[in-house]
Amino acid sequence: MGITKNVGNYQLGRTIGEGTFAKVKLAKNITNNQIVAVKIIDKQMVLSNNLMSQVQREIRTMKLLNHPNIVRIHEVIGSKTKIYIVMEYAAGGQLSDKLTYMEKLSEEDARKYFQQLVDAVDYCHSRGVYHRDLKPENLLLDNQGNLKVSDFGLSALQKPGSLLSTACGSPSYVAPEVLNKKTYDGAAADVWACGVILFELCAGYLPFIDPNLMNLYTKILRAEYECPKWFTPSQKQLIGRLLNPRSKKRITVAEIAEDEWFQRDYKPAAGIYFQGKSYSDDVRAVFEPEKESSEEDIVPETQGFINAFQLIAMSSDLDLSTLFEEQDDKNNRIMLGSKYTITETIEKIEKAASDASLSVEWMSNSKMQIQLKSKFRSSFNLLAEVIEVAPTNCVVEVSKPAGESGIYKEFCRSLSQMLTEKSRKHRR
Amino acid sequence: MGCSISKKSKANYWDFASLASETMFSLDEVEAVYVLYKKVSCCIVDDGLIHKEEFRQALLRNKGKPDLFVDRVFDLFDLKRNGVLDFGEFVQSLSIFHPKSPAADKILFTFNLYDLQHTGCIEREEVKEMVLAILKESDLELPDEVIEEIVENAFNEADSNQDGKIDLEEWKEFVGKNPSLLKNMTIPYLMDVSTVFPSFVENKIMLI
Numbered sequence A: 001m002g003i004t005k006n007v008g009n010y011q012l013g014r015t016i017g018e019g020t021f022a023k024v025k026l027a028k029n030i031t032n033n034q035i036v037a038v039k040i041i042d043k044q045m046v047l048s049n050n051l052m053s054q055v056q057r058e059i060r061t062m063k064l065l066n067h068p069n070i071v072r073i074h075e076v077i078g079s080k081t082k083i084y085i086v087m088e089y090a091a092g093g094q095l096s097d098k099l100t101y102m103e104k105l106s107e108e109d110a111r112k113y114f115q116q117l118v119d120a121v122d123y124c125h126s127r128g129v130y131h132r133d134l135k136p137e138n139l140l141l142d143n144q145g146n147l148k149v150s151d152f153g154l155s156a157l158q159k160p161g162s163l164l165s166t167a168c169g170s171p172s173y174v175a176p177e178v179l180n181k182k183t184y185d186g187a188a189a190d191v192w193a194c195g196v197i198l199f200e201l202c203a204g205y206l207p208f209i210d211p212n213l214m215n216l217y218t219k220i221l222r223a224e225y226e227c228p229k230w231f232t233p234s235q236k237q238l239i240g241r242l243l244n245p246r247s248k249k250r251i252t253v254a255e256i257a258e259d260e261w262f263q264r265d266y267k268p269a270a271g272i273y274f275q276g277k278s279y280s281d282d283v284r285a286v287f288e289p290e291k292e293s294s295e296e297d298i299v300p301e302t303q304g305f306i307n308a309f310q311l312i313a314m315s316s317d318l319d320l321s322t323l324f325e326e327q328d329d330k331n332n333r334i335m336l337g338s339k340y341t342i343t344e345t346i347e348k349i350e351k352a353a354s355d356a357s358l359s360v361e362w363m364s365n366s367k368m369q370i371q372l373k374s375k376f377r378s379s380f381n382l383l384a385e386v387i388e389v390a391p392t393n394c395v396v397e398v399s400k401p402a403g404e405s406g407i408y409k410e411f412c413r414s415l416s417q418m419l420t421e422k423s424r425k426h427r428r
Numbered sequence B: 001m002g003c004s005i006s007k008k009s010k011a012n013y014w015d016f017a018s019l020a021s022e023t024m025f026s027l028d029e030v031e032a033v034y035v036l037y038k039k040v041s042c043c044i045v046d047d048g049l050i051h052k053e054e055f056r057q058a059l060l061r062n063k064g065k066p067d068l069f070v071d072r073v074f075d076l077f078d079l080k081r082n083g084v085l086d087f088g089e090f091v092q093s094l095s096i097f098h099p100k101s102p103a104a105d106k107i108l109f110t111f112n113l114y115d116l117q118h119t120g121c122i123e124r125e126e127v128k129e130m131v132l133a134i135l136k137e138s139d140l141e142l143p144d145e146v147i148e149e150i151v152e153n154a155f156n157e158a159d160s161n162q163d164g165k166i167d168l169e170e171w172k173e174f175v176g177k178n179p180s181l182l183k184n185m186t187i188p189y190l191m192d193v194s195t196v197f198p199s200f201v202e203n204k205i206m207l208i
Helices: A043-048 A052-064 A095-102 A107-125 A186-203 A213-222 A233-242 A253-258 A283-287 A308-313 A320-324 A327-332 A342-355 A405-420 B008-013 B016-022 B027-041 B052-059 B068-077 B087-095 B103-114 B124-137 B144-158 B168-177 B179-185 B198-207
Strands: A010-018 A022-029 A035-042 A073-078 A082-088 A139-141 A147-149 A333-338 A358-362 A367-372 A380-390 A393-403
Touching: A010 A035, A035 A043, A043 A052, A043 A082, A052 A073, A052 A082, A095 A139, A107 A147, A107 A186, A107 A253, A186 A233, A186 A253, A233 A253, A308 B124, A308 B144, A308 B179, A320 B027, A320 B052, A333 A342, A333 A405, A342 A358, A342 A367, A342 A380, A342 A393, A342 A405, A380 B144, A393 A405, B016 B027, B016 B087, B027 B052, B027 B087, B052 B068, B068 B087, B068 B103, B068 B124, B103 B124, B103 B168, B103 B179, B124 B144, B144 B168, B168 B179
Parallel strands: none
Antiparallel strands: A010 A022, A022 A035, A035 A082, A073 A082, A139 A147, A333 A393, A358 A367, A367 A380, A380 A393
């Protein structure tokens, strides 16, 4: 091909995958030789399908997902005609390939992958993100054999209508209620797909197969499948609960976690986080055509007093980009004053978080991510940044990228109280 | 949008092509900005002009109260100084926030923004007033000496000839060293505003 193309810091290489709206290429980060995968989306194609706002929203969401079993998004770069999503490269390939040469997996392996899949699904569902197209092709493996789910949150790029046509592959993983074109619950549909995947991993073949598409639909709608004779009773029971044709009666992700077969040797992935790498919640950057070279830190390494202009430039009232946001988005950033030193303020934030059963994960020495402590059902995720204004005062900026706003408001209220209450330690 | 039909004639009143040639916007972008303009201009009084209250409401999460910074921005947008923004003023001013706009324009805009009294210099009192406004935004009360220190800090760095005022030359030099001060002067959305916001384009078709 001769011509190598660079996008940002990445040198694009060969194509490793292709879909309706996107192409995936291997690429190398020229600054550190890291190998990444770059998904290239054609803006015009998305635009002509009226999906731009949805894609924009989904990319915002996807950037915020950070889980060991989900393909990580490093960066999103936009050009006039294309959107480049720079992702973690999963060197182990697709799980479907492994399945092809292994035929079926051992019960232990199947369980491990299933547990990792459910962890990833739970993490996303609790943030209101649904996959809607789970299948072994979207399940990748890293070089240590850990599962990495790709394309989470990118459901707009999988044309829902086309799932039903033979041209776009088999509907084998599609839930009955989706086939029925009822309005469906994304969570339950993902659970169904997990059931099909689990069956396939353990059996080495799909639960629903028929050369005739209409017969296949009928089988799916009735959940007609037969377990191979080596399935244990506990395996059969779990699969039966996953492949329940009535979506309301289907097992939920939280219930899967309680299942006996699932629980065996289960090591929850939550808690294993990517270290150090801070990422930006700057959603505007997503569609920014030229990535600015560096994000200027508002506060340079000065001890003590902030420079007045740095403080003024932080005012959200000067941020005219809110003109372009929907009303709902506008309450997602709040600034809280603190009557404490930076160290004390950080302690207060940690205290407020632990009072509300939230855990704090540091992204840099002044930025942190706060989320629900429990391993499962973590339902929201917010970012806080502490800025030192004076030796004895700080400003805390809290923003809420995704999730429920009730807990967010409550957390901000109690934190604000803590930061402003009179204290013996308060120096004048 | 609600107000699309009654404004049909006004849309033709503005020559989008010449606005595009005078600003950083492409013709498509001017049209997309027009849709935004219409949305803001009819939110209180449906007269095709943006009044200060409408501008506040669009920016300030429905509070619509007087606000130092928002009101300053409005005054700077109001090139004809008649208390309302017409579409020409809106496009020309918003163009400064375009990612392609030269930094010099952005620097000048911030200078004028902070020169509250229009004296041609940024003065200590003005800086203090702005600091107080932002502290109020975050409900932070600081002892007066701390505020003085923050203001002093700014003048130590920016007022290179130490005459107690920051003139445009000093400001340019200072911003050159602290580019993050221009952070709010670029709205990435403005680039490709017509493609990033398909809803704007759809509405545009409705208007024509």
